[in-house]
Amino acid sequence: MCHAPSLLRVARRLTSSSAADDLVQDCLLLAWRGFHQLERGTNARAWLFRILFNTFYGQGRKLRRVPEAVPLTPQVSSIAPVVDDSIRLSSALDTLPAEQRAVLLLAAVEGFTCNEIAGIMSIPIGTVMSRLSRARQAMKAHLSAGVTRPRAAAAARKTR
Amino acid sequence: MNCSELAILTPLYLAGELDPKQSEDFAEHLNVCQTCARDVSTEQVIDKALRDTILDEPIDASEVERQVRASIRAESRQRVMAALAIAAVIVMAFVGNRVMLASRAKVIYAAAANDHLREIVQKEPRHWRTDENDLSRLLSSQGVSMSVANTIAPAGYHLAEGRICILNGRKFLHLVYADAAGNVSVFLRQQTPRFASGGVAAFASEHVAGVQKDALTAVVVSDESEASALRFARSIKAAL
Numbered sequence: 001m002c003h004a005p006s007l008l009r010v011a012r013r014l015t016s017s018s019a020a021d022d023l024v025q026d027c028l029l030l031a032w033r034g035f036h037q038l039e040r041g042t043n044a045r046a047w048l049f050r051i052l053f054n055t056f057y058g059q060g061r062k063l064r065r066v067p068e069a070v071p072l073t074p075q076v077s078s079i080a081p082v083v084d085d086s087i088r089l090s091s092a093l094d095t096l097p098a099e100q101r102a103v104l105l106l107a108a109v110e111g112f113t114c115n116e117i118a119g120i121m122s123i124p125i126g127t128v129m130s131r132l133s134r135a136r137q138a139m140k141a142h143l144s145a146g147v148t149r150p151r152a153a154a155a156a157r158k159t160r
Numbered sequence: 161m162n163c164s165e166l167a168i169l170t171p172l173y174l175a176g177e178l179d180p181k182q183s184e185d186f187a188e189h190l191n192v193c194q195t196c197a198r199d200v201s202t203e204q205v206i207d208k209a210l211r212d213t214i215l216d217e218p219i220d221a222s223e224v225e226r227q228v229r230a231s232i233r234a235e236s237r238q239r240v241m242a243a244l245a246i247a248a249v250i251v252m253a254f255v256g257n258r259v260m261l262a263s264r265a266k267v268i269y270a271a272a273a274n275d276h277l278r279e280i281v282q283k284e285p286r287h288w289r290t291d292e293n294d295l296s297r298l299l300s301s302q303g304v305s306m307s308v309a310n311t312i313a314p315a316g317y318h319l320a321e322g323r324i325c326i327l328n329g330r331k332f333l334h335l336v337y338a339d340a341a342g343n344v345s346v347f348l349r350q351q352t353p354r355f356a357s358g359g360v361a362a363f364a365s366e367h368v369a370g371v372q373k374d375a376l377t378a379v380v381v382s383d384e385s386e387a388s389a390l391r392f393a394r395s396i397k398a399a400l
Contacts, residue, residue, distance in 0.1 A: 004221035004228075009214060021224050028228040029235075086213040093210065108207035109214045113175040132171040136203045143206065 003048050004028065010049070010105050014056060014098065023059075027052040046112060049120045053102075092142040100135035103128055161185040166196050174203060265359060265370060268379060271327040273363030276345040276381035279325070280336060281366075288321040288336075295322050302333040303350045304376075312378070312396040313337050314344055332379075344392060345381040360390045369393035373400045 007027060011020035031051050038047055093101055106112045106120060114132070118125040161169075166189050172178050173186050190197045278284045289298045296306045299322070309319055317337035325334040325347070332347040360369040367389035370379045378400070380392045 004225050005219040008221045008224060009217070009219050012219075021227075024221070024224050025227050025231070028224075029231050032228075032232055033235075086216065089206075089209055089213045090217075093214075104210070105214070107171070107175060108210045111211075113177050114171050115177060129168065129171040133167065136170075136206060139206050139210070140202055 003045055006045070006110060007048060007052050010102070010110065011052060011056075013093070013101060013105055023052065023056055026059075027055050030055060043116065045110075046116045046120055049106065049110070049112070050122075053121050088143065092139055095142060096135055096138055100131050100138065103131045104135040104139070107132055161189045163189075163193060163196055166190075166193075167199075170200055170203065173200070174207065262359070266361065267328050269359075269361045269368040269370060270363055272332075272345070272347050272379045272381050273361075273366045273368050275325055275327060275334065275347075276366055277364060279334070280343050280345055281383070286323060288323050290321045295319065298322055298324070299333065302348065304333060304348055308400070309335060311399045312346065314380075314392045314395060317344055327379075342383060344384075346392075346396065347377075347379040347381070349377045350375055360386050360393075362386065371397040373397050376400055 004024060007024045008020060011023045011027075014020065015023060027048065031048055034051075038044060093104070096104065102121065103117055106117045107114070112120065114125050114128045117128045121128070166186060169178060169182060169186060173183070178186060190200060279286050289295045292306075295309075299306055299309055302324075309322075313319055314337055317339045320336050320338040320343070322333060322335045325332055327347060330349065332349045335346045335348065337344045337346060360367060362368075365383055366381050367384065367386045368379060368381050369386075369389040369392065370377065371393045372378075378393065378396045380389055380396065382389045382392060
């Protein structure tokens with residue numbers, strides 16, 4: 001249960017708030033049922049996140065909320081003041097394609113390694129690396145240009 | 161390491177997953193390439209800012225945790241109920257089996273007592289094998305050796321005669337052991353259906369006791385006491 005806030009934090013960035021609550025409930029219940037399958041020495045937190053993503057995909061959901069493509073050129077020098085703006089950071093995150101947002105959350109916020117993320121999301125590590133690179137490039141681009149699209153993000157969230 | 165290679169490996173660098181050789185090459189390139197150094201530094205800054213921002217967002221998981229705990233309690237109760245139901249079925253099956261075996265024993269005991277009364281006590285005419293060779297062949301045909309037949313003889317009794325008889329529709333080898341005072345019937349059968357052995361029952365003036373060992377069933381009928389019938393049966397089981 002101590003990992004519920006982390007799971008909820010990621011789930012709410014993947015899907016709507018109420019669906020995220022259901023998703024985390026399902027995830028924790030499945031983990032309780034399958035606790036005997038957890039081998040000693042296994043990273044329990046990564047195991048829980050893997051269940052979260054398996055449940056998410058298993059319920060026929062797909063990572064969505066792909067925003068309109070916004071070709072931007074990063075201007076690194078302008079990023080420093082922007083990263084202090086939590087609203088703009090959060091909005092920039094929301095404009096990322098969901099697959100990129102998921103790997104960035106798992107890496108930057110939850111502190112998982114690329115290898116662990118590959119296991120959690122059941123994708124090759126090369127895919128994790130490329131998604132992370134693209135996610136960080138996109139974040140840089142949005143923040144350096146000062147472009148955030150809260151309305152687009154909100155609209156996209158409603159479609160989930 | 162060139163700029164493109166560094167860009168590919170940056171996610172592993174930021175996650176601390178580079179091997180020592182890659183780390184060395186990576187650091188070397190950062191020392192000589194300001195553009196890459198600035199890019200990597202910016203990504204680190206963004207990651208940290210993102211982490212701080214997201215972790216600062218309030219997350220209340222108490223309702224989710226409450227729901228999960230309630231679901232776990234309900235499911236635990238269901239599991240206990242299911243286990244109790246399975247246990248009840250097993251107990252009922254066991255008791256039912258014991259009742260069936262006891263019932264089957266009662267039928268076989270009654271048939272054995274009736275056979276003994278008619279053939280031994282009332283001496284209804286039957287074709288008995290009394291000759292040792294005939295008896296030996298009869299015993300062999302039922303998978304019992306002469307030595308076993310002699311071994312199971314109650315103390316003080318000797319094998320006098322034998323024949324095949326039918327008890328409750330099943331073929332039994334009926335052996336009669338005699339002493340100066342009377343006769344004891346022993347009914348033997350290989351691969352008989354199981355019944356609750358070890359019990360003793362009275363039918364008219366006779367007492368019947370049965371034992372089973374491996375695939376062999378023995379039912380003893382005697383006009384002596386219940387205790388004697390039971391003792392005969394147990395001695396047969398010990399001798400088998």
